[in-house]
Amino acid sequence: MKQLKAEFLFLCTLVSCNGQYSALNPAGSSAKIIADMFWWLFGIAILIWILFVVLEFYTVLVRPGPHKLNRTRFLVIGGGALFPVIVISISIYFSLSPLPVLVKAAPEGSLTVKVSGAQWWWRVKYPLGKEQEVELANEIWLPVNEPVQFFLSSEDVIHSFWIPSLAGKIDMIPGRTTKLSFTPTKTGHYRGACAEYCGTSHALMHLDVKVVERKVFNEWLEKQKQPAARAATPRSQTGEKAFVTSGCISCHTVRGLSTMGQVGPDLTHIGSRHRIGAGILKNNTASLHRWIRETGIIKPEVKMPAFDMLPVDEQKAISEWMEGLK
Ligand code: HEC
Ligand SMILES: [Cu+2]
Known part of the structure; x- marks a missing residue:
């Protein structure tokens, strides 16, 4: 029962x-x-x-x-x-x-x-x-x-x-x-x-x-218009750098950093969003980390490769940096 x-x-x-x-x-x-x-x-x-x-x-x-x-x-x-x-x-x-x-x-x-x-x-x-x-x-x-x-x-x-x-x-x-x-x-x-x-x-x-x-609404839109703030602490700089060198920027735009990537979602203010993965995971550092590592397990056949080959600390640094993009 x-x-x-x-x-x-x-x-x-x-x-x-x-x-x-x-x-x-x-x-x-x-x-x-x-x-x-x-x-x-x-x-x-x-x-x-x-x-x-x-x-x-x-x-x-x-x-x-x-x-x-x-x-x-x-x-x-x-x-x-x-x-x-x-x-x-x-x-x-x-x-x-x-x-x-x-x-x-x-x-x-x-x-x-x-x-x-x-x-x-x-x-x-x-x-x-x-x-x-x-x-x-x-x-x-x-x-x-x-x-x-x-x-x-x-x-x-x-x-x-x-x-x-x-x-x-x-x-x-x-x-x-x-x-x-x-x-x-x-x-x-x-x-x-x-x-x-x-x-x-x-x-x-x-x-x-x-x-x-x-x-x-106006305050929110005003914030969304702004480019992402550049990483200021050594930890977030590690995350930002790993995001660039791992190739994330070939698919994702983060205004203020790179607007080259047009294949995937704009991540300029990813940290301000309620959920990630198109509304399926609560947005926090742990889910962002899981998303990078288990992309295709969370979302079968997703058009983003999993980045489980990156060193775990780098995955974590990217997640923390993204969570900070408010
Ligand atoms: C081949 C292109 C591609 C690459 C490379 C790529 N992504 Fe993605 N990413 C996507 C696509 C497409 C989605 C949307 C997936 C979905 O929800 O169906 C996505 C979704 C995301 C999301 C969720 C966004 C949201 O608003 O829900 C995050 C966060 C993310 N990617 C981070 C990264 C990070 C970090 C890297 C590098 C380690 C990366 N991506 C590399 C294509 C890519
Ligand atoms: Cu559908």
């Missing part, structure tokens, strides 16, 4: 009964419309279910045996054809009528965020006007009660961008830009996930989303 309970709880975290992923815990304009739609359709389904249970009891217990022909005709035509047509028409109306609102673009001048999916992480860019933009990964911050316009694309296969508490899901398609806009209505920490199978580690492609007050 105890085992069963543990398995149930485990399943719950997997399929996310948990509030941070819940579409039934809406914190955005689109998510609210979708949750309302769900409750309407669920209500209609429950009413029909009750009606049928009552009818079954009636025919089996209250009035078994043959019925008059005209009454059975009424039941077949009314209950078998008319009733479903009416109910399904009403349900279709409820499900289609919010569509124009859900696909509407955010007003001109709204905050824009560009996200592209890659196996198995998210590249996030905030355009800052005039061809300038700030890049990060696997984490998105949004100001509360302000519309946001997302431009979504993919760098390899089809992914699907889904933050259940904020909006519906939408595909990220290579060679195309899809759009999504909504207004976050409650501050909080939400989670997103890829909702379209995109390869071995699809289930390990998550996203942290923070909805905060405008002032907090």
